Structures are given as structure tokens and as C-alpha cells.
Amino acid sequence: SKMTVKAVKMPCTAPNVYTKVPDGGWGWTVAFAFFFVEALTYGIIKSFGVFFNDLMESFDETNSRISWIISICVFVQTFTAPLSTVLSNRFGHRFVVMAGGVLISTGMVTASFARTVVDMYVTIGIISGLGYCLSFLPTVTILSQYFDKRRSLVTAVASTGECFAVFSFAPAITALKEQIGWRYSLLSVGVLQLSIVICGSLLRPIVIKEQEEVKAQPPEEPTETKYMLENEQTRTSIESIDSGVEITTSPSNVPGKTKAEPKSEEPKEHVQILVENNSTPPEPKTKLLDFSVMRDYSFICYAFFGLFATLGFFAPSLYIIPLSLSLGIGKDHSAYILSAMAIAEVFGRISAGWVLNKKPIRKIYIELICVVLLSVALFAFPFASEFWGLMTCSVFFGFMLGTVAGTHIPLLAEDDVVGIAKMSSAAGVYVFIQSLAGLAGPPLAGVLVDTTQNYSSAFYSCAAGMVLGAVFLALVRPCKAGLCQRQQQRAEESAPEVLPDLPDDFIEMDIGKAENSGKGCDGV
Numbered sequence: 116s117k118m119t120v121k122a123v124k125m126p127c128t129a130p131n132v133y134t135k136v137p138d139g140g141w142g143w144t145v146a147f148a149f150f151f152v153e154a155l156t157y158g159i160i161k162s163f164g165v166f167f168n169d170l171m172e173s174f175d176e177t178n179s180r181i182s183w184i185i186s187i188c189v190f191v192q193t194f195t196a197p198l199s200t201v202l203s204n205r206f207g208h209r210f211v212v213m214a215g216g217v218l219i220s221t222g223m224v225t226a227s228f229a230r231t232v233v234d235m236y237v238t239i240g241i242i243s244g245l246g247y248c249l250s251f252l253p254t255v256t257i258l259s260q261y262f263d264k265r266r267s268l269v270t271a272v273a274s275t276g277e278c279f280a281v282f283s284f285a286p287a288i289t290a291l292k293e294q295i296g297w298r299y300s301l302l303s304v305g306v307l308q309l310s311i312v313i314c315g316s317l318l319r320p321i322v323i324k325e326q327e328e329v330k331a332q333p334p335e336e337p338t339e340t341k342y343m344l345e346n347e348q349t350r351t352s353i354e355s356i357d358s359g360v361e362i363t364t365s366p367s368n369v370p371g372k373t374k375a376e377p378k379s380e381e382p383k384e385h386v387q388i389l390v391e392n393n394s395t396p397p398e399p400k401t402k403l404l405d406f407s408v409m410r411d412y413s414f415i416c417y418a419f420f421g422l423f424a425t426l427g428f429f430a431p432s433l434y435i436i437p438l439s440l441s442l443g444i445g446k447d448h449s450a451y452i453l454s455a456m457a458i459a460e461v462f463g464r465i466s467a468g469w470v471l472n473k474k475p476i477r478k479i480y481i482e483l484i485c486v487v488l489l490s491v492a493l494f495a496f497p498f499a500s501e502f503w504g505l506m507t508c509s510v511f512f513g514f515m516l517g518t519v520a521g522t523h524i525p526l527l528a529e530d531d532v533v534g535i536a537k538m539s540s541a542a543g544v545y546v547f548i549q550s551l552a553g554l555a556g557p558p559l560a561g562v563l564v565d566t567t568q569n570y571s572s573a574f575y576s577c578a579a580g581m582v583l584g585a586v587f588l589a590l591v592r593p594c595k596a597g598l599c600q601r602q603q604q605r606a607e608e609s610a611p612e613v614l615p616d617l618p619d620d621f622i623e624m625d626i627g628k629a630e631n632s633g634k635g636c637d638g639v
Contacts, residue, residue: 130319130320130321130322132322132324133321133322133323133324135323136260136261136262136263136323137261137262137321138261138262138263138264138265139261139262139265140261141261141319141321142258142261142262142269144317144319145254145257145258145261145317145318145319146258146261146269146270146272146273147273147317148254148314148315148317148318149254149255149258149270149273149274149276149314150273150274150275150276151276151310151311151314152212152250152251152254152276152311152314152315153251153273153274153275153276153277153280154276154277154279154280154284155219155250155280155307155308155310155311155314156219156247156250156251156277156311157251157277157280158276158277158278158279158280158281158284159280159284159304159308160185160188160189160247161277161280161281161432162280162281162284162285162288163184163185164285165285165288165289165292166288166297166300166301167181167182169292169297170184170232170235170297173297174231174232176232180232181232183232183236183240184232184235184236184239184240185239186240186554187236187239187240187241187244188239188240188243188244188247189244189550189553189554190244190550190553190554191240191241191244191245191247191248192244192245192247192248192251192550193248193546193547193549193550193553194547194550194554195244195245195248195249195547196248196252196542196543196544196545196546196547196550197543197544197547198248198543199211199248199249199252199253199543200252200539200540200542200543200544201543202249203252203253203256203539204539204540207320208253208254208256208257208315208318208320209315209316209318209319209320210315211249211253211315212249212250212253212254212311212314212315212318213311213312213315213316214246214249215245215246215247215248215249215250215251215253215311215315216246216250216308216309216310216311216312216314216315217246217309217312218242218243218245218246218249219243219246219247219250219305219308219311220246220305220306220308220309220311221242221243221246221305222238222239222241222242222243222244222246222305223238223239223243223301223302223304223305223308224302224305224306225238225242226238226239226243226301226305227298227299227301227302227305228298248546250311250315252542252543252546253318254314254315254318255270255274255524255525255542256538256539256542257318257320257321258270258273259525259528259535259538260321260535260538261321263535264472265472266525266528267467267468267471267472267478267522267525268468268469268471268472269468270468270521270522270525271464271465271467271468271469271471271521271522272464272465272468274464274520274521275461275464275465275521278457278458278460278461278464278517279461281457282454282457284304288300288304291303407537408533408537408540408541408544409544411533412594412595412597413531413532413533413591413592413594413595414527414532414533414541414544414545415594416587416588416590416591416594417526417527417532417545417587417588417591418544418545418548419548419583419584419587420486420523420584420585420587420588420591421523421545421546421548421549421552421584422548422549422551422552422584423552423580423581423583423584423587424486424519424523424580424581424584424585424588425549425552425553425556425580426552426556426559426576426577426579426580426581426584427489427490427493427577427578427580427581427584428516428520431456431493431496431509431512431513431516431574432453432456433560433573434560434564434570434573434574435449435452435453435456435496435505435509436449436450436452436453437570438496438505438570438571438574439452439502439505441570442499442500442501442505444501444502444505448502451506452502452505452506452509453509455506455509455510455513456509456510456512456513456516457513458513459509459510459511459512459513459514459517460513460514460516460517460520461517462514462517463513463514463515463516463517463518463521464517464518464520464521465517466514466517466518467481467485467517467518467519467521467522468521468522471522477531477592478522478526478529478531479526479529479531479532479588479591479592480592482518482519482522482523482526482588483585483588483589485515485518485519486519486581486584486585486588487585488515489512489515489516489518489519489581490578490581490582490585492508492511492512492515493512493574493575493577493578493581494574494575494578495508495511496508496512496571496574497571497574497575524542524545524546527541527542527545530595531591531592531595532591532595552580556577556580559576560572560573560576560577561573563576
């Protein structure tokens with residue numbers, strides 16, 4: 116029978132089907148899209164401070180109430196991460212990212228017409244915050260699926276989009292405000308963010324189908340020749356007293372049969388019926404959100420690492436300028452310190468990606484070293500007493516922050532944590548847990564500063580959180596190794612004893628020979 120293969124020309128919107136992870140191909144286009152998504156999401160969030168003074172003057176509000184705009188935005192972005200995972204698994208990454216771009220642009224454009232700070236809470240905080248979540252997380256997830264060996268390097272380089280955005284957007288928006296005012300500038304930013312829809316359209320789904328090897332069956336030998344060969348090969352075992360063949364495994368001794376049927380002189384014709392099943396087995400239903408990751412001890416430890424480490428991500432960017440001003444450093448020099456931190460972060464991201472791309476290497480241990488050094492940098496800030504001391508601490512912190520910030524989410528795809536198969540669900544739960552620290556961190560540091568009247572207390576609290584994060588990160592690999600050993604022991608205990616697969620006719624020939632020998636002895 117002829118097997119006809121019908122070739123179907125796939126449209127450009129169809130998924131890319133590969134036999135293995137391509138480590139390139141369309142993945143370079145996805146990396147290009149991720150670069151701009153990073154710039155238009157986190158880059159805008161970090162540059163939003165240029166609007167603070169204008170908003171305080173227009174709405175006659177305090178700095179604290181204006182700062183809640185970004186706090187609500189970041190909280191909504193991280194808190195709704197599981198929703199992003201569910202929607203991505205249900206409708207695909209491309210549609211979700213495009214919808215997120217529409218929400219971000221809508222929130223920003225609407226905020227340009229706001230009359231109170233509460234309007235900003237709703238438009239930028241909730242609407243744009245939800246859009247940021249729907250845009251960022253699916254993009255980094257699908258990028259991890261396109262790369263394997265180069266995953267760390269490509270993700271780290273593409274994530275530098277937010278750093279370059281801070282360089283370009285902050286001075287550009289400042290210059291634009293002087294020409295057209297803050298409202299039209301905010302409107303322009305919202306229109307620019309609509310280009311996330313274009314980036315989302317480039318996220319073609321990827322399907323990995325392993326190629327099955329089809330072995331050609333040898334031609335069937337004639338029945339007589341087959342039995343002659345078997346008789347020659349098994350003569351020794353038949354005539355031997357200790358043949359090693361257990362008669363109880365013979366089909367003639369199966370319960371329900373008390374006698375072995377006499378073997379006819381002519382060999383029986385064995386007919387093998389091949390049942391052809393044209394219907395393909397149903398594909399397993401994809402879970403919208405796989406909560407089985409919560410039973411994985413290694414992921415639980417990694418999630419606690421993200422929870423405590425998030426406390427140390429925000430402090431220097433929020434408090435480095437107030438700390439420098441309290442030490443008598445001018446505003447211009449304080450701005451230079453923040454710029455140097457951003458430049459160092461770019462080099463940190465690229466360096467971490469390059470190091471983690473080396474093989475063989477245990478990436479989780481490299482991440483642990485970076486987190487420990489990041490804790491040291493946070494502890495060093497309160498001991499700086501002049502411009503160059505703060506500059507040194509800021510450059511060191513920025514570099515180490517880049518090594519951690521650009522790799523902590525892609526590391527979920529490593530086998531030491533959950534693996535690429537559960538990357539999507541794990542990322543949603545992981546970022547959701549981070550949202551708790553993101554919401555509680557800034558107020559906690561603010562309370563410590565107000566209580567002690569010293570900005571150093573904020574850095575100490577963040578350093579303590581980073582140290583706790585390092586402790587949980589150190590437990591990830593031991594938990595994973597212990598879990599794998601327990602699963603292997605259970606598999607060995609539950610595995611049934613496999614008997615050697617002996618052909619039926621071989622047993623029947625032994626029985627028949629034994630019966631004939633017995634009759635010969637009785638005759639004698």
C-alpha cells in the first residue's frame with residue numbers, strides 16, 4: 116500500500132516546527148522584539164521620574180502620593196503574572212503581548228487627560244500595569260523556548276533594552292516637556308508604546324517535535340527454514356538436562372490448560388495479525404497553569420530567593436540621590452552616580468550572559484556568587500562618605516545587579532529549578548510571589564528611614580533581604596538533587612521484574628522434545 120504525504124503550505128502566522136531547539140533561526144527575531152519590549156516597558160517605568168515634579172505641581176500633591184502611581188503599576192504588573200501565564204497558554208503568546216501593548220498605550224494616553232492623582236492610579240497604575248504584565252512575561256518565556264545553549268547570553272543581551280531606554284528616554288522626554296508640556300509628552304509616550312503590538316506580532320509560536328526513527332523490518336523467512344535454523348541453534352539446550360528453560364512459562368501451562376497439547380509433525384503456521392490504527396492518539400491537554408511546580412522543593416526555594424532578593428533591587432535607584440545629597444554632594448554629581456550605575460548594569464547583564472553560556476557550568480552556583488557579591492555591595496553603601504566612594508559602590512552594585520536581574524527569570528528554564536517544560540507556569544507563580552516584596556519593600560524602607568532619620572537603614576534592610584535570598588538560592592540545587600534521588604528510588608522499587616522474552620515456538624520445541632524422550636525411555 117502506498118503512503119501519501121500531503122504537504123500543506125503553512126502561513127506566516129503558523130507556529131515554527133522544529134525537531135529540536137533551534138538556538139537561533141526565528142529566535143533572533145524574537146530576541147529583537149524582546150529588546151524593544153524591555154525598552155518600552157521597564158525603560159518607561161524607570162524613566163517616569165521625569166514627570167514627578169510636574170505631577171506634584173499640577174495636582175498639588177506630595178511626593179509620596181505621586182510615587183504610589185509607579186508602586187501600584189509595578190504591583191499590578193507582578194501580581195497578575197499568573198493571569199498572563201493562563202492567557203498565554205490559552206490564546207498564545209503573540210495575542211497576549213499585542214493585547215498588552217494596547218492596554219499600555221490606552222492607559223498612558225488616557226493618563227495625559229487625568230485631572231486628579233486618583234485618575235493616574237487607575238490609568239497608569241491598573242490599566243498600564245496590567246498591560247506591562249501581559250507584554251513582558253510572555254515575551255521572555257517564548258524567547259527561552261527558542262534557545263538552549265545560547266539562552267543565557269541572548270536573554271541577557273536582549274534585556275539591556277531597558278538600560279539603553281533609560282539613557283535615551285529620560286533626556287528626550289525632558290527636552291520634549293520643555294517644548295509641548297508634560298501632558299502632550301505623556302501622550303507621545305503612550306503612542307510610542309503602541310509599537311509593542313508590532314513586537315508582539317513577531318512572536319511566532321514554536322513547536323518541538325522529535326523525529327521518530329522508522330526501522331525497516333527484514334523480509335519474512337519461509338516457515339520451514341525458520342524452524343530448521345531454530346532446531347540447529349537450540350539442539351544443545353534441548354538435549355541438556357540443565358537447559359535453563361522454565362517449563363512453567365510455556366503457553367501450554369497457563370492456568371486453564373492442564374496438558375500440553377501434542378505437537379503435530381508439521382509445524383504450525385503462526386499468523387501474526389497487524390492492526391493498523393490510522394487514528395492518531397489525542398494530544399495531552401495543555402494545563403493553563405501548572406500548579407505542580409509548587410510541589411517541587413527546588414522551585415519553592417527559588418521562589419523564596421526571588422521574594423527576598425526583590426527587596427534589594429529597588430533601594431539604590433530610589434535612595435542613592437537622597438543619600439548623596441545628605442552627604443553634601445551636589446545634584447549634578449548625584450545624577451552622574453545614577454547614570455554610572457545604569458551603564459555598569461548593561462555590562463553586568465552582558466557579562467553574566469557570556470559566563471553562563473559557557474559549558475559545562477552549573478549556572479545556579481554562578482547566580483549564587485553574584486547574589487552574595489550583590490549583598491556585599493548593599494552593605495558597602497552606608498560606609499561611603501564622599502563622591503568617589505558612592506560612585507565606586509554604585510558601579511559595583513550596578514554591575515552585580517545586571518548579572519542577577521538579567522538572569523533570574525530565565526534560570527527557571529534550567530533543570531536545576533523546573534526545566535523548560537514548566538517554564539511558563541513557573542514564571543507566572545514566581546513573579547506573583549515577587550509582587551509581595553515589590554509592594555511591601557518601598558514602604559518598609561520608608562518607615563525605617565523615617566524612624567532612624569538615616570538613609571543607611573534602607574540599604575541595611577535591603578542587604579538583609581538579599582542575604583536571606585542567597586540562603587534560599589543555595590538550597591535549590593540540594594533540594595533538586597534529593598528529589599531526583601527519591602524519584603529514582605521509587606521508580607526502581609515499583610518496577611516489575613522483567614523476564615527474558617523467549618519465543619513461543621522455542622518453548623514448544625523443548626516440550627515436544629522432552630515428551631518424545633520420555634516416551635522413548637518408557638519403551639526401553
